[in-house]
Amino acid sequence: MATFSPSTHCPSSSAYSNSSSVINGTNRLHQRIALSSILPKRCRSRKLSLQQSSNGVSLSKAVHVQDGATNMKTSPVESDGPVKILKDGILSVPLPPPEEVKDIASFDFDKDKSTVSITVVGASGDLAKKKIFPALFALFYEGCLPEHFTICGYARSKMSDAELRTMVSKTLTCRIDQRENCGEKMDQFLERCFYHPGQYDSEENFLELDRKLKEHEAGRVANRLFYLSIPPNIFVDAVKCASSSASSANGWTRVIVEKPFGRDSESSAALTRSLKQYLDEDQIFRIDHYLGKELVENLSVLRFSNLIFEPLWSRQYIRNVQFIFAEDFGTEGRGGYFDNYGIIRDIMQNHLLQMLAIFAMETPVSLDAEDIRNEKVKVLRSMRPLRLDDVVVGQYKSHTRGGVKYPAYTDDKTVPAGSLTPTFAAAALFIDNARWDGVPFLMKAGKALHDRRAEIRVQFRHVPGNLYNKNIGTDLDLATNELVIRVQPDEAIYLKINNKVPGLGMRLDRSNLNLLYAARYSKEIPDAYERLLLDAIEGERRLFIRSDELNAAWSLFSPVLKELEEKKIVPEYYPYGSRGPVCSHYLAAKYKVRWGDIGSDQQ
Ligand SMILES: NC(=O)C1=CN([C@@H]2O[C@H](COP(=O)(O)OP(=O)(O)OC[C@H]3O[C@@H](n4cnc5c(N)ncnc54)[C@H](OP(=O)(O)O)[C@@H]3O)[C@@H](O)[C@H]2O)C=CC1
Numbered sequence: 001m002a003t004f005s006p007s008t009h010c011p012s013s014s015a016y017s018n019s020s021s022v023i024n025g026t027n028r029l030h031q032r033i034a035l036s037s038i039l040p041k042r043c044r045s046r047k048l049s050l051q052q053s054s055n056g057v058s059l060s061k062a063v064h065v066q067d068g069a070t071n072m073k074t075s076p077v078e079s080d081g082p083v084k085i086l087k088d089g090i091l092s093v094p095l096p097p098p099e100e101v102k103d104i105a106s107f108d109f110d111k112d113k114s115t116v117s118i119t120v121v122g123a124s125g126d127l128a129k130k131k132i133f134p135a136l137f138a139l140f141y142e143g144c145l146p147e148h149f150t151i152c153g154y155a156r157s158k159m160s161d162a163e164l165r166t167m168v169s170k171t172l173t174c175r176i177d178q179r180e181n182c183g184e185k186m187d188q189f190l191e192r193c194f195y196h197p198g199q200y201d202s203e204e205n206f207l208e209l210d211r212k213l214k215e216h217e218a219g220r221v222a223n224r225l226f227y228l229s230i231p232p233n234i235f236v237d238a239v240k241c242a243s244s245s246a247s248s249a250n251g252w253t254r255v256i257v258e259k260p261f262g263r264d265s266e267s268s269a270a271l272t273r274s275l276k277q278y279l280d281e282d283q284i285f286r287i288d289h290y291l292g293k294e295l296v297e298n299l300s301v302l303r304f305s306n307l308i309f310e311p312l313w314s315r316q317y318i319r320n321v322q323f324i325f326a327e328d329f330g331t332e333g334r335g336g337y338f339d340n341y342g343i344i345r346d347i348m349q350n351h352l353l354q355m356l357a358i359f360a361m362e363t364p365v366s367l368d369a370e371d372i373r374n375e376k377v378k379v380l381r382s383m384r385p386l387r388l389d390d391v392v393v394g395q396y397k398s399h400t401r402g403g404v405k406y407p408a409y410t411d412d413k414t415v416p417a418g419s420l421t422p423t424f425a426a427a428a429l430f431i432d433n434a435r436w437d438g439v440p441f442l443m444k445a446g447k448a449l450h451d452r453r454a455e456i457r458v459q460f461r462h463v464p465g466n467l468y469n470k471n472i473g474t475d476l477d478l479a480t481n482e483l484v485i486r487v488q489p490d491e492a493i494y495l496k497i498n499n500k501v502p503g504l505g506m507r508l509d510r511s512n513l514n515l516l517y518a519a520r521y522s523k524e525i526p527d528a529y530e531r532l533l534l535d536a537i538e539g540e541r542r543l544f545i546r547s548d549e550l551n552a553a554w555s556l557f558s559p560v561l562k563e564l565e566e567k568k569i570v571p572e573y574y575p576y577g578s579r580g581p582v583c584s585h586y587l588a589a590k591y592k593v594r595w596g597d598i599g600s601d602q603q
C-alpha cells in the first residue's frame with residue numbers, strides 16, 4: 001500500500017498508511033484518508049473547527065495537500081475542488097494523474113514530502129532563548145511540527161552547533177501534564193537544531209546559510225520561515241539578504257517580524273515600504289504575541305458564541321472598559337531598547353490596542369483572517385486619536401522596602417541620565433461609532449508596579465430603579481456588575497454579581513461567578529509563541545498584524561507621542577513596587593470611572 005502525506009504537520013507518516021486508493025467519478029485517482037488519522041492530537045481540534053467553519057469542505061488551509069507529483073496546494077478548496085470530505089471524516093485527496101503514476105504501489109510519495117526550515121535570526125539573543133526555542137520545542141513535543149523540519153540559529157556570535165544546542169537545552173522544559181520521554185524528545189529536537197554564524201547584512205553569509213539549509217532539506221519541497229529576533233534597526237538588512245540569498249526556490253518563504261514596527265506613523269510606513277521591496281505582504285507575519293494568548297484568543301468565542309454577552313456588548317449596557325497591564329519588575333537589562341520607545345509604544349499601541357480591537361469589533365463575516373482583520377481595521381479607524389489631556393505618564397523611582405533597595409529607571413546605565421521616557425501611562429480612548437459612542441476605553445500600563453497582571457475589565461451600567469438599592473448602600477460603583485477577563489497570571493473569566501448572603505435577613509454582597517482555568521481545565525495553557533509559530537508555519541494570518549491595521553494603530557498614538565516628546569512632558573515619579581502615579585485616578589475620575597484593579601476581587 002502506498003503511503004501519501006497530505007499534511008506536513010502530522011506526527012508520523014505511519015499515520016497515513018491506513019489509507020486506500022479509489023477511482024472517483026472523474027476517473028482521477030483519489031486517496032481516502034481518515035481525518036482522525038492525519039491530524040495530530042493537539043492540533044486536531046483547531047483544524048477540525050476550520051473545517052466546520054467553512055461548510056465542512058475547505059480543509060486544505062489546515063491540511064497541505066499534494067496535487068500532482070510536486071505542487072503543494074495550500075489555498076482553500078471549495079466543495080467542487082480536488083479535496084473532498086467524504087462522510088465520517090474521510091478526506092478524499094487527489095493523487096497525481098494516472099499517466100504519471102504507472103504503479104501506484106511503488107510510487108515514491110516520500111520523495112515529494114515537503115520540509116520546513118525555521119531560521120531564528122538573532123539566535124543568541126534574549127527573546128530567542130526565552131521564548132522562540134522553547135516554543136519550537138513545545139510544538140515538536142506535541143507533534144505539531146512537520147515530520148521533516150530543520151531549525152537553524154543565525155547570529156553574529158561565534159558558536160558551534162553543539163554550543164547552540166547547549167544554550168537551547170538550558171531553556172527547554174516539558175509540559176507539566178506530559179513528562180513522558182521528555183529527555184528523549186529533547187535530544188531528538190536538539191539533533192534538528194543547527195547554527196550558522198553570519199552578519200545580518202551579508203549576502204554571502206546568507207548564501208552560505210542557504211547552502212546549509214539545502215543540505216538538510218535534501219531535495220524536498222523546501223518551505224522557509226525566518227524569525228527576525230533582532231533589534232529593529234537591522235530588520236531590513238536581514239530581510240534583504242534572506243530574500244535575495246536564502247529564499248526557498250520551490251516552496252514558500254515567510255518572515256516573522258517582531259515589534260517594534262517603527263516609532264510612529266512615518267517610521268512604520270517607511271519600514272513597511274522597505275520590507276515590501278523584498279517581500280509581499282502575505283510573506284510578512286508581524287507578530288504581537290498578546291494575540292497568541294489563550295484568553296485573548298478566547299475573546300471572540302466569549303462574545304460570539306454566548307447569547308448572553310453579545311446583546312450587552314454596547315454603550316447601552318457597558319459604562320466603560322479597562323485594559324490593564326502591570327509588571328512587578330522594571331526595565332533592567334532592556335533599558336537601551338526601552339528608552340527609545342517607552343511604555344506607550346512598548347505595550348499600549350500594540351498589545352492593549354489589539355485586545356481592544358478584538359473586544360470592540362463588529363461580528364466578522366467569517367473566521368477567515370481577512371474578515372477578522374477587516375473588522376479590526378474598521379474599529380481602529382473609528383477611534384479618535386489620543387489627546388494629550390487624556391494621557392498621564394509616569395516613571396518609576398528608587399524605593400527601599402524590607403531592607404532591599406529597588407533601582408530607579410534612570411539608575412540603569414543604558415538609560416540616559418534625566419530621561420523622561422514614561423515607564424507608566426494611562427489613557428482614555430473613544431470609539432466614535434454607533435455601538436460605542438461615549439464609552440471610555442481606559443488603558444493603563446506600567447513597569448515596576450506592585451503586581452504582574454494583564455486583564456480586561458468591563459464595567460456595566462447600574463440597574464435602573466434597583467429594588468435593592470437600600471440593601472446595597474450608597475456606593476453604586478460597588479454594586480456594578482463587572483466582567484473580568486484575566487489574561488495572566490491565573491487565567492480566568494469572572495463576573496461580579498450582587499448576591500443575597502444566605503440567612504434569614506436580606507443582606508447583599510458581591511460575589512464572583514468564576515471560571516478559573518486552572519480549576520476547570522487540567523491541560524497546561526500553551527505559550528503565545530507556540531500558537532503563533534504554528535500559525536505562521538501553517539500560513540494562518542488571523543493573529544498577525546496587517547499593514548493597514550498597523551497604520552490605523554499608529555495614527556491613534558503618533559500625534560500624542562510627538563507632543564509628549566516635543567513638550568518634554570515630565571512624568572509623575574512613582575516608587576518602584578507601588579500602584580503607580582496618582583494622576584491615573586484623576587484621569588479615570590474625569591470620565592466617572594474607578595479603576596477596577598484597585599479593590600479586592602472577592603472570589
Ligand atoms: N526580549 C523580549 O522579551 C522581547 C523582545 N521583542 C523584540 O524581539 C527582538 C529581539 O529581542 P531581544 O532578543 O531582546 O534582542 P537582543 O538585544 O537580545 O538582540 C538579539 C540579537 O541581535 C544581535 N544584536 C543585538 N544588538 C545588535 C546590534 N546593535 N546590531 C546588530 N546585531 C545586534 C545580537 O546577536 P549577535 O551579536 O550574536 O549577532 C543579539 O543576541 C527585538 O525586536 C525586540 O524588540 C519583543 C517582545 C519581547
Ligand SMILES: O=C1O[C@H](COP(=O)(O)O)[C@@H](O)[C@H](O)[C@H]1O
Pocket residue numbers: 289327346347454
Ligand atoms: O512585548 C513586550 O511584552 C513583554 C510582556 O510580555 P508578557 O507575555 O510577559 O506579558 C514586556 O515585558 C516587554 O516590555 C514588551 O516589549
